[in-house]
Amino acid sequence: MDLKEDVLELESRRDIFEHISKYPGSYMREMQEKLDMATGQLEYHLKYLEDHKLISSQMSGNKKRYFVEKEVNYPDRKLISILRQKTLRKILIMLIERGKMNFSQIDEEVDLSKSTVSFHLKKLENKGLIETRRIGRKKVYSCKNDKEIAQVLITYKSSFLDKAVDRFVETWSDMKR
């Protein structure tokens, strides 16, 4: 599965999660229609969300209704401030989905200058979200707490301000290129 599909998968889960938190007690057919998703795909994502304790289900008559788990751990401030930034979010998603990546692989996917990519990686490392290891001559990056970050990514909603800041950073960060 390539990265685009992986990210789409994450987005589908986020859509489902958001739908259930907006309409508690939603059931399969209703979600299928509203979210325009195939049954198998929807079942797979619902199972993932249930297994990761983000949602729970309850039988009501012949319908299985879904609810957001009361004890969903909404992200701590440190993590959410990182995930608010598009590039950092993108790097973390790549590392979660691919496991390990070296600098040039990350650089290829993130369309920014090498110094900016290096700056972002250093930031993630300093915040304790990724770790580095030397394999031969190459430095390999991996995510430290991928399960927690994946859960946060599902429950995360970007605001208008986040988008404005992302665009500001993108516009000005590569002025020298």
Next chain:
Amino acid sequence: MYTIYIFVAICLTGFALLQAIVGVISYNRMRNSKFLLISLAFIVFVFKGIYSLLAISGIYEIFPAPHINILIWDLLIVTLLYLAILKE
């Protein structure tokens, strides 16, 4: 003509203020001094806008040589943007 000047000065101040706010938030999140310099440039823009508004609306006399003052604001903005470009 007077109304147009006022309108342009208000737009300049408003947009510069918006950019300055987003810039400060970006700096706060990224901790990259480049964004601080860009935010400062926009803050100078805000002051320039306020200064222009005051100058247009008649409080002109309290400022000596307003055209030269505006040139100084511009020099400050360009210097800050130049310093931002030099930053990695």
